Amino acid sequence: MSPSGADEYDRVRAKLREIWGYEDFRPPQGEIVRTLLEGRDAAIVLPTGGGKSICFQLPALLQTGLTLVVSPLVALMENQVQELRDRRLPAALLHGQLDRRVRRDTLNAIERNRLRLLYLSPETLLSPPVWERLCQPQVRINGSILDEAHCLVQWGDTFRPAYRRLGAVRPALLKTKPPGTKIAIAAFTATADPEAQQTIATVLGLQRPRQFLYSPYRENLYLALKVAWTPRDRRQKLFKFIQSQGKTSGLVYVRTRGDSEKLAREASARGYAVAAYHAGLSGEERRAIERGWIENQLQFVVCTSAFGMGVNKPDVRWVAHFQAPALLSEYVQEVGRAGRDGRSARALTLVSECTGLLDPEDKQRRESVRRQQREIFKRSRQLAKQFPQQGEVEAIARQFREGAIALSVLHCCGGLQWRDPFHYQLVPGGGSGRGVPAIDATGTMARYVKWRGCRWQFLLAAFGFKSESAVMHCGHCDNCFPHKFNSS
Incomplete structure (x- = not known):
């Protein structure tokens, strides 16, 4: 590193200490921060709990223009922006539920270059009032971050089509800015297999991106699946597992709103401090549940898949899936919310027996x-x-x-x-020979459920870490160490 480079790195670390109180970065945070400060595109796959938010927040705060953070969920945006505001940092968010006065003030702050970080969804980014402000020539934009980038792959085709238009944002914005303006793009996620990585890079139009790819392996996280022979057996096994965890903090993931409410009522009747969390709740209700869980007023939350993105709670000791997620990436995201403090944590998934005759x-x-x-x-x-x-x-x-x-x-x-x-x-004739994309939404997860080898070996192979997978025998999953999991 040159003397000038060393001086710059010292300045960056000093800002890290000033804002977050950390003496130094965890690998690979420092290299990611340097890459974004250089204005280079980047694709980052970091495990849940890897500290990815600092990687884009710090470069944004060290520059004079605006960094756009495209995020999938209001709850995720609100959590991150509130943490920044608590530190008196120039960050804001925009979404459809905001008070009109707050929305107007934020739009004015964009026009006057008073913000460093602006969080918004793909749909809000492409809404006329916001887009018009961002296109004003005097509004300086340094970069665009796609947070939870796996959502582009999971939702972009059929659920949130605005994701598919994000690649056209940079060239359109550059046409409105002074000559020589550069807008870097970085995509962050905890879970993306090689095919998903390629989709993200192609859709976003990443230009020679620097890649930071880290495996999802967590040596403190114990994985297990158990067969539930009937719906009643599924509930019994769930509550036996929860009981075995004592009073420690956890999460129960379900697939439907009805299951979240039904299981939360049953857990409450058993004496647990618990709440149901799903998209049918108001924003205020969801924030209250998140606070109650983080502050340990609630032992666990029975929730649908949206819960947990960006929620920082290091001491989660267990995660239970009442049903297997549809996608392997969802599974890794959700089990990864346990044990972020590095201490031992457990993840249990309940599945029907393979024929589905008793519980289809x-x-x-x-x-x-x-x-x-x-x-x-x-x-x-x-x-x-x-x-x-x-x-x-x-x-x-x-x-x-x-x-x-x-x-x-x-x-x-x-x-x-x-x-x-x-x-x-x-495109004339474009795509005429293609059917449904090759990505099988449920097939990989179904194979994982039936896997008889080391579970971490399967996960590493599925996410592209072939060499690590080849030598993996973790010793802390139900297939490697069955007796440990049969005891609960």
Whole structure:
């Protein structure tokens, strides 16, 4: 490192100590921060609890312009922005639930270059009032961060189509800025297999990105699956596991709102301090549950998949999945919320026996996901035949009920290009030979459930860490050490 480089690194570390109180970075935080300060694109896969927020927050605070942080959930944005505001740092967020006065003040702060970090969803980023402010020539934008980038792969095709337009944001913004302006893009996630990494890089238009790829392996995290023979047996095994954990803090993940409420009522009747958490709650209710859990007023939360993203609670000792998640990336994200303090933690997933004769719910759910995906892609292809060769996204969305999703599907299949974030151009014959994308939404998770070898070996191989997987025999999963898990 040159003398000037060493001086710069000392300045960065001094800011780290001043804001967060840490003496130095954990690998690879320092290298990521340096990369973003150099204005380079980056793709970062760091395990849950790896300290990724500091990696983009610190460079943003050390620069004079604005860094956009595109985030999937209001709860995640609110948690991170509140932590920054508690430190009196120039950060804000925008979403549809904000008070009109707060929204107006934030838009004015953008125009006057008073912010360093602006958190917003893909949909809010592409809304006219926000986009118009960001395109003003005097608004300096240094970079764009895609936080929880795996959501682009999981949701971008059929659930949140705005994700598919994010690659057109940088070139469109640069047209409105002074010559020589650079806007770096960095994608952060805890879980992305090689195919997902390629999708993220392609959709975002990353330019020779520097890659930081770290395996999800956690030597303190014990993994287990147990067969639930009937719905009643599933509940009994869940509460036996919770009881075995004493009064320690944990999470129970479920697939539906109804399951979260039903199990929370049963747990409460058994004397546990617990709450149900799902998308049907108001923002105030969700924040109250998060605070209650973080402050240990609640021992555990029975929640759907949204809970936990960005919630910083290091002392979670266990995670239970009442049903297996649909995606392996979801599973790794969710079990990774246990043991972030480095101490021993356990993760249990309950699954139906393989035939599904006694408890067919898991099998029905997997088949339903596959069927829905096929139907959506089929409808989108049919709908696209009515689209003009080029046009405006909003016009298509107004004219056709599933128009925005159909455009997203076409982009996924190579049948469409974005002229800018708001206009498309069909590619003649593009994607005509492609069906549903090769990514199997449920197949990898189903194989994991049936795996008889080391569970961490399977996970490392699935996420592209072949060499580590080849020598893995973890000694802390139910297949490597069955007696430990049979005792609870």
